[in-house]
Amino acid sequence: MSLDFSILPTPCYVVDEDLLTRNLKILDSVQRRAGCKILLAQKAFSMFSVYPLIRQYLCGAASSSLFEARLAREKMGGEVHIYAPAYRDDEFAGIMKYSDHIVFNSFSQWDRFKGQVRAYPEKISCGIRVNPEYSEIGTELYNPCAPGSRLGVTRENFRPDDLEGIEGLHFHTLCEQNSDALEHTLPHVEEKFGPFLKRMKWVNFGGGHHITRPGYDLDTLVRCVRSVREKYGVEVYLEPGEAVALNAGYLVSTVLDVVENGVKVAVLDTSAACHMPDVLEMPYRPEIVGAGKPGENLCLYRLAGPTCLAGDVIGDYSFPRPLSPGDRVVFRDMAHYTMVKNNTFNGVGLPAIILCREAEGFRVVRRFGYRDFAARLS
Numbered sequence: 384m385s386l387d388f389s390i391l392p393t394p395c396y397v398v399d400e401d402l403l404t405r406n407l408k409i410l411d412s413v414q415r416r417a418g419c420k421i422l423l424a425q426k427a428f429s430m431f432s433v434y435p436l437i438r439q440y441l442c443g444a445a446s447s448s449l450f451e452a453r454l455a456r457e458k459m460g461g462e463v464h465i466y467a468p469a470y471r472d473d474e475f476a477g478i479m480k481y482s483d484h485i486v487f488n489s490f491s492q493w494d495r496f497k498g499q500v501r502a503y504p505e506k507i508s509c510g511i512r513v514n515p516e517y518s519e520i521g522t523e524l525y526n527p528c529a530p531g532s533r534l535g536v537t538r539e540n541f542r543p544d545d546l547e548g549i550e551g552l553h554f555h556t557l558c559e560q561n562s563d564a565l566e567h568t569l570p571h572v573e574e575k576f577g578p579f580l581k582r583m584k585w586v587n588f589g590g591g592h593h594i595t596r597p598g599y600d601l602d603t604l605v606r607c608v609r610s611v612r613e614k615y616g617v618e619v620y621l622e623p624g625e626a627v628a629l630n631a632g633y634l635v636s637t638v639l640d641v642v643e644n645g646v647k648v649a650v651l652d653t654s655a656a657c658h659m660p661d662v663l664e665m666p667y668r669p670e671i672v673g674a675g676k677p678g679e680n681l682c683l684y685r686l687a688g689p690t691c692l693a694g695d696v697i698g699d700y701s702f703p704r705p706l707s708p709g710d711r712v713v714f715r716d717m718a719h720y721t722m723v724k725n726n727t728f729n730g731v732g733l734p735a736i737i738l739c740r741e742a743e744g745f746r747v748v749r750r751f752g753y754r755d756f757a758a759r760l761s
Protein backbone atom coordinates (compact mmCIF):
# COMPACT_ATOMS: atom_id res chain seq x y z
CA MET A 384 0.00 0.00 0.00
CA SER A 385 1.43 3.43 -0.83
CA LEU A 386 0.43 6.05 1.70
CA ASP A 387 0.81 9.77 1.07
CA PHE A 388 2.02 10.85 4.51
CA SER A 389 2.67 14.40 3.26
CA ILE A 390 -0.96 15.39 3.76
CA LEU A 391 -1.03 14.55 7.49
CA PRO A 392 -0.64 16.90 10.46
CA THR A 393 2.58 16.01 12.30
CA PRO A 394 3.60 14.53 14.54
CA CYS A 395 1.02 11.76 14.26
CA TYR A 396 0.71 8.05 14.86
CA VAL A 397 -0.90 6.31 11.91
CA VAL A 398 -2.36 2.87 12.49
CA ASP A 399 -3.09 0.82 9.40
CA GLU A 400 -6.24 -1.23 10.01
CA ASP A 401 -5.41 -3.59 7.15
CA LEU A 402 -2.06 -4.46 8.75
CA LEU A 403 -3.69 -4.76 12.16
CA THR A 404 -6.28 -7.12 10.70
CA ARG A 405 -3.51 -9.19 9.16
CA ASN A 406 -1.99 -9.63 12.64
CA LEU A 407 -5.37 -10.42 14.16
CA LYS A 408 -5.99 -13.13 11.57
CA ILE A 409 -2.66 -14.79 12.44
CA LEU A 410 -3.53 -14.66 16.15
CA ASP A 411 -6.95 -16.09 15.44
CA SER A 412 -5.40 -18.93 13.47
CA VAL A 413 -3.37 -19.78 16.60
CA GLN A 414 -6.52 -19.72 18.74
CA ARG A 415 -8.22 -22.12 16.38
CA ARG A 416 -5.31 -24.47 15.79
CA ALA A 417 -4.13 -24.61 19.39
CA GLY A 418 -7.54 -24.35 21.03
CA CYS A 419 -6.45 -21.47 23.25
CA LYS A 420 -7.74 -17.97 23.98
CA ILE A 421 -5.76 -14.84 23.14
CA LEU A 422 -6.14 -11.52 24.96
CA LEU A 423 -4.77 -8.12 23.94
CA ALA A 424 -2.26 -6.89 26.55
CA GLN A 425 -3.42 -3.30 26.72
CA LYS A 426 -0.16 -2.09 28.24
CA ALA A 427 1.30 -2.33 24.73
CA PHE A 428 -1.57 -0.94 22.73
CA SER A 429 -4.68 0.76 24.10
CA MET A 430 -6.01 2.45 20.98
CA PHE A 431 -9.60 1.83 21.91
CA SER A 432 -11.05 3.10 18.65
CA VAL A 433 -9.92 -0.21 17.14
CA TYR A 434 -11.08 -2.37 20.07
CA PRO A 435 -14.26 -3.39 18.20
CA LEU A 436 -12.06 -4.64 15.34
CA ILE A 437 -9.74 -6.47 17.76
CA ARG A 438 -12.73 -8.02 19.52
CA GLN A 439 -13.83 -9.62 16.25
CA TYR A 440 -10.77 -11.87 16.56
CA LEU A 441 -9.55 -11.94 20.18
CA CYS A 442 -11.51 -13.02 23.23
CA GLY A 443 -10.81 -9.96 25.37
CA ALA A 444 -8.07 -7.93 27.02
CA ALA A 445 -5.44 -8.21 29.73
CA SER A 446 -5.10 -5.23 32.05
CA SER A 447 -2.40 -4.00 34.40
CA SER A 448 -4.48 -1.59 36.43
CA LEU A 449 -7.99 -0.56 37.38
CA PHE A 450 -8.06 1.97 34.54
CA GLU A 451 -7.04 -0.54 31.91
CA ALA A 452 -9.61 -3.01 33.23
CA ARG A 453 -12.29 -0.35 32.97
CA LEU A 454 -11.19 0.58 29.44
CA ALA A 455 -11.37 -3.06 28.40
CA ARG A 456 -14.85 -3.47 29.92
CA GLU A 457 -16.19 -0.25 28.42
CA LYS A 458 -14.54 -0.28 25.01
CA MET A 459 -13.88 -3.91 24.14
CA GLY A 460 -16.10 -6.29 26.07
CA GLY A 461 -15.33 -9.99 26.10
CA GLU A 462 -13.15 -11.31 28.89
CA VAL A 463 -11.33 -8.81 31.10
CA HIS A 464 -8.28 -10.11 32.94
CA ILE A 465 -6.07 -8.20 35.34
CA TYR A 466 -2.65 -8.73 36.83
CA ALA A 467 -0.51 -6.22 38.75
CA PRO A 468 2.42 -6.69 41.14
CA ALA A 469 0.15 -5.41 43.94
CA TYR A 470 -3.39 -4.06 44.18
CA ARG A 471 -4.45 -1.01 46.18
CA ASP A 472 -7.11 -1.46 48.86
CA ASP A 473 -9.04 1.56 47.58
CA GLU A 474 -9.18 0.21 44.00
CA PHE A 475 -10.05 -3.40 44.66
CA ALA A 476 -13.83 -2.95 44.56
CA GLY A 477 -13.45 -1.39 41.08
CA ILE A 478 -11.11 -4.15 39.99
CA MET A 479 -13.72 -6.76 40.94
CA LYS A 480 -16.42 -4.77 39.13
CA TYR A 481 -14.56 -4.79 35.81
CA SER A 482 -12.61 -8.07 35.86
CA ASP A 483 -13.48 -11.68 35.05
CA HIS A 484 -10.04 -12.97 36.03
CA ILE A 485 -7.84 -11.51 38.77
CA VAL A 486 -4.25 -12.73 38.98
CA PHE A 487 -2.42 -12.14 42.25
CA ASN A 488 1.32 -11.69 42.41
CA SER A 489 1.76 -13.22 45.87
CA PHE A 490 -0.04 -15.31 48.46
CA SER A 491 -0.07 -12.31 50.79
CA GLN A 492 -2.07 -10.36 48.17
CA TRP A 493 -4.37 -13.35 47.69
CA ASP A 494 -4.90 -13.61 51.45
CA ARG A 495 -5.56 -9.88 51.69
CA PHE A 496 -8.29 -9.84 49.03
CA LYS A 497 -9.76 -13.35 48.83
CA GLY A 498 -12.52 -12.57 51.34
CA GLN A 499 -13.76 -9.75 49.11
CA VAL A 500 -13.65 -11.94 46.02
CA ARG A 501 -15.60 -14.71 47.77
CA ALA A 502 -18.22 -12.26 49.00
CA TYR A 503 -18.62 -10.66 45.56
CA PRO A 504 -22.00 -11.51 44.01
CA GLU A 505 -20.51 -12.37 40.62
CA LYS A 506 -18.05 -15.11 39.75
CA ILE A 507 -14.43 -13.97 39.45
CA SER A 508 -11.78 -16.51 38.54
CA CYS A 509 -8.57 -16.01 40.56
CA GLY A 510 -5.04 -17.01 39.74
CA ILE A 511 -1.50 -16.74 41.07
CA ARG A 512 1.45 -15.55 39.03
CA VAL A 513 4.38 -17.91 39.36
CA ASN A 514 8.03 -17.36 38.59
CA PRO A 515 9.59 -20.44 36.99
CA GLU A 516 13.03 -18.84 37.44
CA TYR A 517 13.87 -19.50 33.81
CA SER A 518 13.95 -16.91 31.07
CA GLU A 519 16.01 -16.33 27.96
CA ILE A 520 15.65 -12.53 28.11
CA GLY A 521 19.12 -11.00 27.96
CA THR A 522 18.29 -7.48 29.20
CA GLU A 523 17.83 -7.35 32.99
CA LEU A 524 15.39 -4.44 32.71
CA TYR A 525 12.94 -6.74 30.95
CA ASN A 526 13.67 -10.03 32.70
CA PRO A 527 10.91 -10.97 35.18
CA CYS A 528 13.00 -13.96 36.31
CA ALA A 529 16.12 -11.94 37.16
CA PRO A 530 17.47 -12.58 40.68
CA GLY A 531 15.47 -10.64 43.26
CA SER A 532 12.52 -10.11 40.89
CA ARG A 533 9.22 -9.18 42.56
CA LEU A 534 7.22 -10.64 39.66
CA GLY A 535 5.56 -13.92 40.55
CA VAL A 536 5.89 -16.53 43.30
CA THR A 537 8.93 -18.80 43.19
CA ARG A 538 8.55 -22.50 43.97
CA GLU A 539 10.22 -21.91 47.31
CA ASN A 540 7.53 -19.41 48.29
CA PHE A 541 4.62 -21.26 46.69
CA ARG A 542 1.93 -22.26 49.22
CA PRO A 543 0.11 -25.45 48.18
CA ASP A 544 -1.98 -25.15 51.34
CA ASP A 545 -3.41 -21.79 50.23
CA LEU A 546 -4.84 -22.76 46.84
CA GLU A 547 -8.50 -23.07 47.77
CA GLY A 548 -10.27 -20.67 45.42
CA ILE A 549 -7.29 -20.41 43.05
CA GLU A 550 -8.29 -21.61 39.58
CA GLY A 551 -5.31 -20.63 37.46
CA LEU A 552 -1.58 -20.08 37.21
CA HIS A 553 0.02 -17.26 35.25
CA PHE A 554 3.61 -16.91 34.12
CA HIS A 555 5.23 -14.27 31.95
CA THR A 556 8.86 -14.85 31.00
CA LEU A 557 9.22 -13.83 27.36
CA CYS A 558 10.00 -10.59 25.54
CA GLU A 559 9.85 -10.35 21.74
CA GLN A 560 10.68 -14.05 21.53
CA ASN A 561 10.06 -16.95 19.23
CA SER A 562 8.23 -20.07 20.36
CA ASP A 563 11.47 -21.97 21.00
CA ALA A 564 11.92 -19.84 24.14
CA LEU A 565 8.44 -20.89 25.27
CA GLU A 566 9.25 -24.50 24.50
CA HIS A 567 12.39 -24.26 26.66
CA THR A 568 10.48 -22.54 29.47
CA LEU A 569 7.62 -25.00 29.79
CA PRO A 570 9.69 -27.85 31.33
CA HIS A 571 10.73 -25.44 34.10
CA VAL A 572 7.13 -24.44 34.72
CA GLU A 573 6.08 -28.08 34.73
CA GLU A 574 8.91 -29.24 36.93
CA LYS A 575 8.15 -26.60 39.56
CA PHE A 576 4.40 -26.17 39.26
CA GLY A 577 3.14 -29.17 37.26
CA PRO A 578 1.54 -30.92 40.26
CA PHE A 579 -0.50 -27.77 40.99
CA LEU A 580 -1.42 -27.21 37.35
CA LYS A 581 -3.38 -30.46 37.50
CA ARG A 582 -5.68 -28.82 40.06
CA MET A 583 -6.23 -25.68 37.95
CA LYS A 584 -8.84 -24.71 35.35
CA TRP A 585 -6.54 -22.47 33.34
CA VAL A 586 -2.99 -21.36 32.76
CA ASN A 587 -1.93 -18.04 31.26
CA PHE A 588 1.35 -18.07 29.31
CA GLY A 589 1.67 -14.25 29.55
CA GLY A 590 2.98 -12.06 26.74
CA GLY A 591 6.21 -11.62 24.80
CA HIS A 592 5.17 -14.14 22.13
CA HIS A 593 6.24 -12.42 18.89
CA ILE A 594 3.62 -14.39 17.01
CA THR A 595 3.05 -12.00 14.09
CA ARG A 596 6.64 -11.32 13.15
CA PRO A 597 7.88 -12.84 9.91
CA GLY A 598 9.58 -16.16 10.58
CA TYR A 599 7.83 -16.85 13.90
CA ASP A 600 7.42 -20.59 14.39
CA LEU A 601 3.66 -20.99 14.79
CA ASP A 602 3.76 -24.79 14.77
CA THR A 603 5.91 -24.93 17.91
CA LEU A 604 3.59 -22.53 19.71
CA VAL A 605 0.56 -24.61 18.73
CA ARG A 606 2.30 -27.78 19.89
CA CYS A 607 3.25 -26.21 23.25
CA VAL A 608 -0.29 -25.02 23.91
CA ARG A 609 -1.87 -28.32 22.91
CA SER A 610 0.49 -30.38 25.02
CA VAL A 611 -0.24 -28.36 28.17
CA ARG A 612 -3.98 -28.42 27.49
CA GLU A 613 -4.01 -32.15 27.02
CA LYS A 614 -1.62 -33.09 29.81
CA TYR A 615 -3.21 -30.95 32.52
CA GLY A 616 -6.78 -30.54 31.25
CA VAL A 617 -6.52 -26.75 31.51
CA GLU A 618 -7.65 -23.90 29.30
CA VAL A 619 -4.67 -21.91 27.96
CA TYR A 620 -4.55 -18.12 27.60
CA LEU A 621 -1.91 -16.03 25.85
CA GLU A 622 -1.76 -12.27 26.37
CA PRO A 623 0.54 -10.75 23.76
CA GLY A 624 0.62 -6.99 23.37
CA GLU A 625 3.31 -6.19 20.87
CA ALA A 626 2.30 -9.02 18.51
CA VAL A 627 -1.17 -7.52 18.11
CA ALA A 628 0.08 -4.22 16.71
CA LEU A 629 3.48 -5.29 15.36
CA ASN A 630 4.41 -3.46 12.15
CA ALA A 631 0.90 -2.01 11.96
CA GLY A 632 1.68 1.66 12.54
CA TYR A 633 3.90 4.63 11.83
CA LEU A 634 4.99 7.82 13.52
CA VAL A 635 5.06 10.64 10.98
CA SER A 636 7.19 13.67 11.72
CA THR A 637 8.47 16.81 10.01
CA VAL A 638 12.00 18.18 9.88
CA LEU A 639 12.07 21.55 11.68
CA ASP A 640 15.73 22.46 11.22
CA VAL A 641 19.10 21.05 10.25
CA VAL A 642 22.12 22.10 12.35
CA GLU A 643 25.78 21.10 12.10
CA ASN A 644 28.29 20.15 14.74
CA GLY A 645 30.69 17.73 13.11
CA VAL A 646 27.61 15.85 11.99
CA LYS A 647 24.40 17.08 10.37
CA VAL A 648 21.58 16.95 12.91
CA ALA A 649 17.98 17.09 11.74
CA VAL A 650 15.72 18.40 14.51
CA LEU A 651 12.27 16.86 14.15
CA ASP A 652 8.87 17.75 15.56
CA THR A 653 8.79 14.36 17.24
CA SER A 654 10.81 13.34 20.27
CA ALA A 655 12.30 10.04 21.34
CA ALA A 656 11.80 11.05 24.98
CA CYS A 657 8.16 12.07 24.53
CA HIS A 658 6.72 10.01 21.69
CA MET A 659 8.79 6.83 21.41
CA PRO A 660 10.43 6.45 24.85
CA ASP A 661 11.41 2.82 24.25
CA VAL A 662 13.96 4.09 21.72
CA LEU A 663 15.84 5.40 24.77
CA GLU A 664 14.71 2.83 27.34
CA MET A 665 15.12 -0.47 25.50
CA PRO A 666 17.10 0.97 23.68
CA TYR A 667 16.37 0.27 20.02
CA ARG A 668 16.68 1.87 16.62
CA PRO A 669 13.42 2.33 14.72
CA GLU A 670 13.38 1.91 10.95
CA ILE A 671 12.50 4.80 8.68
CA VAL A 672 10.65 4.62 5.36
CA GLY A 673 13.12 5.38 2.55
CA ALA A 674 16.21 5.68 4.82
CA GLY A 675 18.94 3.24 5.80
CA LYS A 676 21.88 2.68 8.11
CA PRO A 677 24.84 5.09 7.88
CA GLY A 678 26.65 4.42 4.62
CA GLU A 679 23.71 2.87 2.82
CA ASN A 680 22.68 6.18 1.24
CA LEU A 681 24.57 9.37 0.40
CA CYS A 682 23.28 11.82 3.00
CA LEU A 683 23.95 11.12 6.68
CA TYR A 684 21.88 12.70 9.45
CA ARG A 685 21.50 12.34 13.17
CA LEU A 686 17.78 12.59 13.93
CA ALA A 687 16.90 14.33 17.16
CA GLY A 688 13.89 15.62 19.07
CA PRO A 689 12.80 19.17 19.87
CA THR A 690 13.25 18.87 23.68
CA CYS A 691 16.06 20.17 25.90
CA LEU A 692 17.30 16.64 26.64
CA ALA A 693 20.76 16.31 25.06
CA GLY A 694 20.11 12.59 24.63
CA ASP A 695 16.80 13.07 22.84
CA VAL A 696 18.39 11.42 19.83
CA ILE A 697 16.67 8.79 17.70
CA GLY A 698 19.76 7.67 15.82
CA ASP A 699 21.96 8.13 12.75
CA TYR A 700 20.39 7.40 9.37
CA SER A 701 21.33 7.88 5.75
CA PHE A 702 18.93 9.30 3.18
CA PRO A 703 19.16 9.34 -0.61
CA ARG A 704 18.60 13.13 -0.67
CA PRO A 705 19.50 16.02 1.67
CA LEU A 706 16.88 16.80 4.33
CA SER A 707 15.39 20.29 4.61
CA PRO A 708 12.81 21.87 6.92
CA GLY A 709 9.34 20.67 5.96
CA ASP A 710 10.44 17.20 4.84
CA ARG A 711 8.58 14.24 6.29
CA VAL A 712 10.36 11.48 8.22
CA VAL A 713 8.24 8.37 8.76
CA PHE A 714 9.19 5.88 11.48
CA ARG A 715 8.00 2.30 11.11
CA ASP A 716 6.47 -0.02 13.69
CA MET A 717 5.27 2.73 16.00
CA ALA A 718 1.87 1.44 17.12
CA HIS A 719 2.90 -0.54 20.21
CA TYR A 720 4.49 0.86 23.38
CA THR A 721 4.27 4.40 21.98
CA MET A 722 0.82 5.98 22.53
CA VAL A 723 0.58 4.17 25.88
CA LYS A 724 3.90 5.58 27.08
CA ASN A 725 4.05 9.06 25.60
CA ASN A 726 4.28 12.25 27.63
CA THR A 727 4.42 16.04 27.22
CA PHE A 728 7.89 16.72 28.64
CA ASN A 729 8.95 20.28 27.72
CA GLY A 730 5.33 20.98 26.77
CA VAL A 731 5.83 19.11 23.51
CA GLY A 732 2.39 18.23 22.13
CA LEU A 733 1.14 14.68 21.78
CA PRO A 734 0.98 13.20 18.28
CA ALA A 735 -2.44 13.03 16.67
CA ILE A 736 -3.89 9.54 16.26
CA ILE A 737 -4.90 8.58 12.74
CA LEU A 738 -6.37 5.44 11.23
CA CYS A 739 -6.00 4.35 7.66
CA ARG A 740 -7.42 1.69 5.37
CA GLU A 741 -6.43 1.08 1.80
CA ALA A 742 -10.03 1.47 0.67
CA GLU A 743 -10.83 4.54 2.76
CA GLY A 744 -7.60 6.51 3.19
CA PHE A 745 -6.83 8.41 6.40
CA ARG A 746 -9.20 9.21 9.25
CA VAL A 747 -8.07 11.51 12.08
CA VAL A 748 -9.33 9.88 15.27
CA ARG A 749 -7.93 12.30 17.80
CA ARG A 750 -5.89 15.49 17.91
CA PHE A 751 -4.31 16.79 21.09
CA GLY A 752 -3.67 20.37 22.13
CA TYR A 753 -2.83 22.70 24.97
CA ARG A 754 -5.73 21.50 27.10
CA ASP A 755 -4.42 17.93 27.10
CA PHE A 756 -1.03 19.19 28.25
CA ALA A 757 -2.49 21.42 30.95
CA ALA A 758 -5.00 18.79 32.12
CA ARG A 759 -2.21 16.65 33.58
CA LEU A 760 -0.80 19.56 35.58
CA SER A 761 -2.19 21.99 38.08
Ligand SMILES: Cc1ncc(COP(=O)(O)O)c(C=O)c1O
Pocket residue numbers: 424426427445466555557558559589590591592622623624625626
Ligand atom coordinates in the same frame (compact mmCIF):
# COMPACT_ATOMS: atom_id res chain seq x y z
C1 LIG B 1 2.20 -9.82 32.57
C2 LIG B 1 2.40 -9.36 31.16
N1 LIG B 1 1.56 -9.81 30.20
C3 LIG B 1 1.68 -9.41 28.92
C4 LIG B 1 2.68 -8.53 28.54
C5 LIG B 1 2.76 -8.11 27.10
O1 LIG B 1 3.99 -8.40 26.55
P1 LIG B 1 4.28 -8.15 24.99
O2 LIG B 1 3.76 -6.80 24.64
O3 LIG B 1 5.78 -8.21 24.92
O4 LIG B 1 3.62 -9.24 24.25
C6 LIG B 1 3.58 -8.06 29.50
C7 LIG B 1 4.66 -7.13 29.13
O5 LIG B 1 5.43 -6.67 29.90
C8 LIG B 1 3.44 -8.48 30.85
O6 LIG B 1 4.25 -8.03 31.80
